[in-house]
Amino acid sequence: MAPMLEVKDLVVAYGRVRAVKGISFTIDEGQIVCLLGTNGAGKSTTLRTISGLLRPESGSILFEGEPIGGLKPHKIVAKGIAQSPEGRRIFPEMSVEDNLRLGAYSRRDSQVDDDLGKIFELFPILGERRRQRAGLFSGGEQQMLAIGRAMMSRPRLLMLDEPSMGLSPLMTTTIMRTIEQLRRDGVTILLVEQNAQAALTLADHGYVLEVGQIMYDDAGSALLDDDRIRRTYLGAA
Amino acid sequence: MFFQQLINGLSLGALYGLIAVGYTVVYGIVKLINFAHGEIFMSGAFGALTVYLLMGSPAHVSTLFGLCVMLPLMMIGGIIAAVGIALLMERLAYRPLRDAPRLAPLISAIGVSISLQEIFRLFYGRIPGFPDAHAAIRFPDVAGISGVSVRIGGVDVQMSAIFTLAALAVCTAFLWFFINRTRSGRAMIATSQDPATASLMGIDVDRVIMIAFALGAALAAVAGVAHGLRYSNIDFRMGFTAGLKAFTAAVLGGIGNINGAVVGGLVLGVVEAMATTYIPGQFGGSAWKDVWAFVILILVLVFRPQGLLGSKVVDRA
Numbered sequence: 001m002a003p004m005l006e007v008k009d010l011v012v013a014y015g016r017v018r019a020v021k022g023i024s025f026t027i028d029e030g031q032i033v034c035l036l037g038t039n040g041a042g043k044s045t046t047l048r049t050i051s052g053l054l055r056p057e058s059g060s061i062l063f064e065g066e067p068i069g070g071l072k073p074h075k076i077v078a079k080g081i082a083q084s085p086e087g088r089r090i091f092p093e094m095s096v097e098d099n100l101r102l103g104a105y106s107r108r109d110s111q112v113d114d115d116l117g118k119i120f121e122l123f124p125i126l127g128e129r130r131r132q133r134a135g136l137f138s139g140g141e142q143q144m145l146a147i148g149r150a151m152m153s154r155p156r157l158l159m160l161d162e163p164s165m166g167l168s169p170l171m172t173t174t175i176m177r178t179i180e181q182l183r184r185d186g187v188t189i190l191l192v193e194q195n196a197q198a199a200l201t202l203a204d205h206g207y208v209l210e211v212g213q214i215m216y217d218d219a220g221s222a223l224l225d226d227d228r229i230r231r232t233y234l235g236a237a
Numbered sequence: 238m239f240f241q242q243l244i245n246g247l248s249l250g251a252l253y254g255l256i257a258v259g260y261t262v263v264y265g266i267v268k269l270i271n272f273a274h275g276e277i278f279m280s281g282a283f284g285a286l287t288v289y290l291l292m293g294s295p296a297h298v299s300t301l302f303g304l305c306v307m308l309p310l311m312m313i314g315g316i317i318a319a320v321g322i323a324l325l326m327e328r329l330a331y332r333p334l335r336d337a338p339r340l341a342p343l344i345s346a347i348g349v350s351i352s353l354q355e356i357f358r359l360f361y362g363r364i365p366g367f368p369d370a371h372a373a374i375r376f377p378d379v380a381g382i383s384g385v386s387v388r389i390g391g392v393d394v395q396m397s398a399i400f401t402l403a404a405l406a407v408c409t410a411f412l413w414f415f416i417n418r419t420r421s422g423r424a425m426i427a428t429s430q431d432p433a434t435a436s437l438m439g440i441d442v443d444r445v446i447m448i449a450f451a452l453g454a455a456l457a458a459v460a461g462v463a464h465g466l467r468y469s470n471i472d473f474r475m476g477f478t479a480g481l482k483a484f485t486a487a488v489l490g491g492i493g494n495i496n497g498a499v500v501g502g503l504v505l506g507v508v509e510a511m512a513t514t515y516i517p518g519q520f521g522g523s524a525w526k527d528v529w530a531f532v533i534l535i536l537v538l539v540f541r542p543q544g545l546l547g548s549k550v551v552d553r554a
Contacts, residue, residue: 053433077439089434091427102427105420106439153439 002065004029004188005050005157010059010069012042012049019045021212022059027157032179032189034199034220036233037209043192044086046209047159050190051083052076063157077106082155086162086192088146092135096126099134099145103152112152119148122178140171147178151187158182159190164198172198196233200224241392242510248398250506251405252467255460256483257490257498258412259453265429265493266449268339272346273326274457275480276353277319281458282376282471283357284318285311289377290367303380308462311379315458322353323454324447332443350476357473373472376465383466397466404459409499412452416495421448429493478527485534491547500545505530 003026012020020042027033035043048054050061052073061069068076082103091099100119104112120127123144129137134145143163150158160179164172176198183189193199200206203220208229216228223229256278263271288311289295298307330349334342362369378384385396416422427435428445436442464479465471486505490497512529513522537544 051437053436072441072443073436074439074441077437083437085434085437089431089437091430091434093430094426098423102423102435102438102440105424105427149438 001028003027004031004064005190006060006062007046007050008060008062010046010049010061011057012045012054013057014045018057019212020049023207023209023212023214024059025207025214025217027188027190029156029188030183030186031204032183032191032202032220034191034193034203034206035209036193036196036199036206036223036229038194038232040211041209042212043209044161045212047083047085047161047190047192050076050081050159074106077153077155080154080156081159082150082153082157083159084143084146084150084161084163086165088139088142090134090137090142090145090149092133094134095131096134096137096145097130099149100126100152103149106153115152115154119151122151122181123148139166140168140174143167143171143175144178147175147182151182155187157188157190159192161192162194163191164193164195176202194233196229197224200229238514240390242514243507244389244392244394244398246507246510247503248395248401248467248506249510250486250503251401252460252463252479252502253483253486253505254405254499254502255401255408255456255463256479257486257502258408258495259457260484260487261490261493261495261498262449262453264487265495266425266432266446267331267335269331269342270346270484270492271331271450271453272343272480272484273330273349273353274453275476275478275483276350277323277326277454277476278457278461278464278479278483279357279471279473279476280322280353281315281319281454281461282465282475283315283361283370283461284458285315285462285465286374286376286471287318287367288314294377298380300381303382307377308379308382311377312459312462315462316455319454319458319461320451323450327447327450332446350480354473354476361473370473373470376469376471378469379466383469395467397463400466401460401463404463405499405502408456408459409495412456412495415452421445425449482527482530485530485537489533489537489544491544494544494546497544497546504545505533508533 005027008024009022010020011018011022035046037043045054049056052071056069060067063079063081068079100116125141126144126148163175172195179189180202191199191203200220200223205217206220206223207217208215218226259274260271263269326349330345331342334345357370361367368374382396382400386393416425424440424445425448427438427440428442432442482505486501487498489505490501509526509529513526
C-alpha cells in the first residue's frame with residue numbers, strides 16, 4: 001500500500017539559511033509517526049512546509065499520491081491535513097466555540113454541529129466553557145482547544161507541533177491519551193515533540209532530526225531503548 | 238451658530254470617517270498604512286463623474302430621477318472605479334512586497350499615490366468629451382441634493398450634509414453586518430488577529446486581503462461622491478489632504494478599530510469646524526482649518542498612541 005504522506009528530499013530555507021536539508025520520510029494510514037529533535041532541528045519547519053506556510057526549495061511532498069508541495073495553506077486544509085501549531089495559537093479574543101467553528105471554516109457540510117458535540121465529548125471542559133474567551137484558559141486547556149480546532153476540519157492527517165510544551169506531567173499524559181484516542185478513531189498523526197519519552201511511547205515510528213537532517217529512524221519502542229536517544233533526550237547516563 | 242457648526246462638523250467628519258474606515262480595515266489585516274487610499278477616494282469621485290458624462294450630462298432633471306437614477310448610478314460608477322483600482326494596486330504594488338520589510342510597501346504606497354494623481358491629471362481629459370483634469374472640475378449637480386437645504390431646529394442644513402451622514406450610517410451598519418454575521422467577516426477577524434493561523438484554518442488569506450481593500454475602496458468612493466456634492470468641485474489632488482485627515486481620524490480612533498475610525502472622523506470634523514469658528518485672532522478662521530487636524534494627530538501620537546477606542550496591545554512582530 002502506498003503511504004499516506006511521502007516526503008522526499010525536502011529542502012526548506014529561510015532566505016539563504018537552510019533549515020531542512022533534504023529529508024525523506026513516510027507515514028502510513030493509521031500510524032502515529034513522531035519527529036524528534038532539539039530546538040532548531042527543523043521539525044516545525046517541516047510541519048509548516050507540509051501545511052503550506054513555507055514553500056519548499058526542492059523535494060516533493062505527496063499526500064495520498066498527490067503532490068501538495070507549494071500549495072497555499074487553505075488548499076492543503078481542504079485536502080485533509082490539519083495542523084495544531086507550535087504555541088497553540090488559539091484566537092484569545094474569541095470564545096471556545098468560535099475558535100472551534102473557525103477550525104471548520106473549510107467545510108460547507110451540515111455536520112459541523114455534530115462534530116462540535118464530538119469535540120466536547122473528547123474534551124468535556126471545553127463544552128462546559130464553550131462561551132468563555134479562550135485567552136483565559138490554562139495552557140493545557142488551550143492545547144485541548146488547539147487540537148479540537150484542528151479536528152474540526154475533519155482531517156485524515158493531523159499534525160501536532162509540540163503539544164506537550166509547557167504542560168504539567170499530568171496534563172501531558174491527558175493530551176497523549178487523547179492522541180491515542182484520535183488514532184483509534186481513524187486519524188493518522190504526525191507528532192513533533194521534544195518530550196521523547198511521551199512521544200515514543202505512542203509512536204509507531206520515530207525519526208530523529210539534527211540540524212535539518214534525519215540522523216536515524218526506527219520503531220517507537222526500539223528508539224525508547226536506543227542508547228543515543230536515551231543519552232540525548234531521556235537524560236540517561 | 239453652535240448648532241450650525243455642529244452639523245457642519247459632523248457632516249465633514251462623516252466624510253473623514255468614510256475614508257478613515259479604509260485605512261483602518263486594511264491596516265487591521267495587513268498592517269500597512271495604505272497612503273494611496275486618498276487617491277482611491279479621488280478615483281471614486283472621478284468614477285461618479287465619468288458615469289454622469291457617459292449618461293450624456295443630463296441637466297434639469299426631476300428630483301425623482303436625480304435621487305433614484307442618477308445618484309445610484311454615479312455611486313455605482315464611483316465604487317467600480319475605486320474598487321477596481323484598489324484591487325489592481327493590491328495585486329501589483331503590495332502583494333509582491335508582502336514579506337518584505339515594512340518600509341518597502343510604505344514607499345510603494347507613496348509611489349502609487351503619486352502615479353494615480355498623475356494618471357488622472359494627464360489622461361482624464363484625453364478621453365473625448367471629458368473635461369481637462371489639470372485643474373478643478375465641476376462635479377455634476379444632483380437634483381434633490383445640490384443646492385437644496387432643509388430647516389432643522391432653526392438652522393439650514395444642506396442636503397449634501399444629510400446625504401453624507403446617512404451614507405456613513407448605512408455604510409457602518411453594512412460593515413458591521415458583514416464583519417460580524419458573514420463567513421467572510423469571520424475570516425477577516427481571524428486574519429487580523431493571526432494571519433498564519435487563520436490560513437491553517439482553511440482561510441484564503443489573499444482573498445481576505447482583497448476583500449479588505451475592496452471594502453475600504455467602496456466606502457472611499459461613497460465619500461468621493463459626497464465630497465463632490467458638498468463642494469461641487471473635484472480635482473486630482475483632492476485625495477491628498479482628505480486622505481491625510483482621514484488617516485488622522487483613523488489614528489485618533491485607534492488604528493485597526495472600525496468603530497474608532499468612524500468616531501475619530503466625527504470628532505475630527507467637529508473639532509475642525511469649531512476651531513475655525515471659535516478660535517479668535519490670527520489663528521482663527523478657515524485659513525488655519527487644515528492645521529488643527531495635524532495638531533490633533535501629534536497630540537494623539539504623544540499622549541494616547543492607541544487612540545480613543547484602541548486598546549493597548551503589543552504590536553506583533
